[in-house]
Amino acid sequence: MSGHGHGHGPGGGCGCEGEHEPAERGLEYGLYRRIDSDKLQCLNESREGDGRLVFKPWDQRADREKFVESDADEELLFNIPFTGSVKLKGIIISGDDDESHPAEIRLYKNIPQMSFDDTGREPEQAFRLNRDSHAELEYPTKIARFTNVQHLSIHVSKNFGSETTRVYYIGLRGEYAEAYRHEVTICNYEASANPADHKVESIIPQTNFIS
Template sequence: MAKPLEIQTVEQFSNLLKSSRIVVADFYANWCGPCKQIAPIYEQLARSLSRPNVATFVKINTEAEGCKALAAEYNVTALPTFIIYRDGSVVEKIKGANPQQLKTVVEKLSNDIQSAGEGGSGSGSNGGLAWRGADLPRGYTDISDSVDVRGLELLNADTDFSVRTLFNKDKPTALDKGKTSSTKKDWVESDTDEQLMLFTPFNSSVKLHTLQITSLPPADEEDDEEVPMRPKTIRLYTNRPHNLGFDEAEDIQPTQEIEIGENDWNSNGTATLSLRFVRFQNITTLVVFVVDGDGDGEKVRIDRIRLIGESGEKREMGKLEKIGDEPGE
């Protein structure tokens, strides 16, 4: 077990993200009182959970010459800020000296750290991190947990499938070798035609940066059933009080329309769709309208959806601030 490693340069940190499966970073400053208060707790967690090349805990002084660029790159605007990385991508960000929140989030990694040390992938059902089909853009996190799954609504979906499956944290069974698609229907398909209309409410206001859609239709027909298509044209509508009807959506200007090309799908069957970030601020609901599929079929299939951005409080740009101190202190 080891105490936190003090990062000296951007290059050192970049190399660490490549060599250690999980990295937990404490962004701090010497003048920050709350940073000093939580430091012993962070060190205790580091000593108990560090594993060579598996889980590394580091401290990054945001005022050190070699580290100022890291604070800017990962949008650190308040101190302390704790960021958790897996395989080089941000998966969690905690602002403020909240010992209980830090303990809860970091200790939640314990099973995942053990799994990573044994060569496992750490699935959501094991208490580890959620599966993702593609890397996250730097500085942003997977905020799919901000979705209020109780309010999800999916129009024109085949009744054999559950809408909550779209935000399942586990790896899609279609990617598990040796398992057939009939083992578990952990995806959704459209019903009477290729269109789908998904209404997604959030527990709090969010900022959306990227939409990741995973679609894994079988390569060949199974049981003489028609093979579904991947989505092609997606229209997004924000802050609607309820789901849209298909005719209604045709008469409303979308916040953004995206056409997914064949080359946009990676080896995991995931397309990473960049959003016009300025249009997706303070979002409370998102409607995803799948207009058509990428072929001549009559059904569309979606296995997973991941929402990338920021959740919680509004980001205040400018000078770094201490969280927990009163103004004027």
Template sequence: MSHCHDGSCGHAHDDDDHVKPGEGQQDLLYSCINRDGVIALNEETPGSGVKVLKPYDQRASEDEYLESSADDQLILYIPFTGSVKLRSMMLKTGPADQTPSEIHLYVNRDDLDFDAANELSALPDTATAAAGGQGRPAQKLTSIPVTRDPVEIPLKPAKFPDVRSISLFVPSSVGGDTSRIYFVGFKGEHRQMRREGPTNIIYEAAPSLKDHQKVKGTEAGASSFGQGQ
């Protein structure tokens, strides 16, 4: 499990002298991910969701991947060990027709299931919720490159200023029966807690599945979920 130290997730500085092995300047948030709390819905192989959250130097590896099961929809819930501000998302998908057609990003939603994601994502972009993430997707990535190479996709920082968790919803692939993702990473900065703030704030280190009653697919037989409504 990754841990934050001194509010920096293991990265108090941006210079290379303080970067951990396997991490580059473009992978500063790898250590801020709470890997024990990662949940994937409609995954073909149980536990494969967390395996695509790789160190930066493994971004091109195809040894591990997340692939959908019942159809081409996926939800990947990624909690952080604290609050982060996101600037871009790094991604490696494919091959070819298994590339996601779009990826919709939901901020601070631990109750997202396929019914809600399909309903909210169908709303027009003009109705997209403001920063804070409650409700509609904070941003829709509608031009996912069809390539086997890792790519970096800019995000709108104003929509991701205080992110404690992010959910990736893949509504469909570009043409395949399933969707596949090899690598997901984030670029941004960790937000340190104010010293004068409340001292009794508790962050959930490892969300228990029984605490997420609204998340479909986390119980036994999870791979049966994910069919578009």
């Protein structure tokens, strides 16, 4: 859960790791490309549309120009639909190094259009966060609970004491499977059922003819 690429390893090939590891982590944190961003919702955002801006490429995780800030109180609720099925393995959430940084998040699976009224239910997993202004800390999920995720909700339930919460980056690490594979399977079942139907039809006239 420590940071990467800061040159704090011992000598003897550490330069190679410094160049290689961030690229690998960039690929691992590529689930932002699998979000159906047109349907992404952020409830209690102070400015409409800002919530989707914090899902950025790995190399933009330190960007401070795009962020979301809460409105009426410190809570935020992200409803994140994916374009396929996701196995979520880890999450990074970054804010300012002050009291506006999220202090606790709760993750929910496959509850489309979730509202604050739904946040009383038991989450799949909850995390108490440390302040992380450089997007260095990863919180690993219990993977068995986060397989076959078509929709992820992230509830920022509290911060470190500020009236509002500010988030600059949310990174999601995991694996992705295309949704269309399920449609192909259904088509195959339908195609294989048709010949059987025809065989039944061809047998019935013969039976009638013999009798």
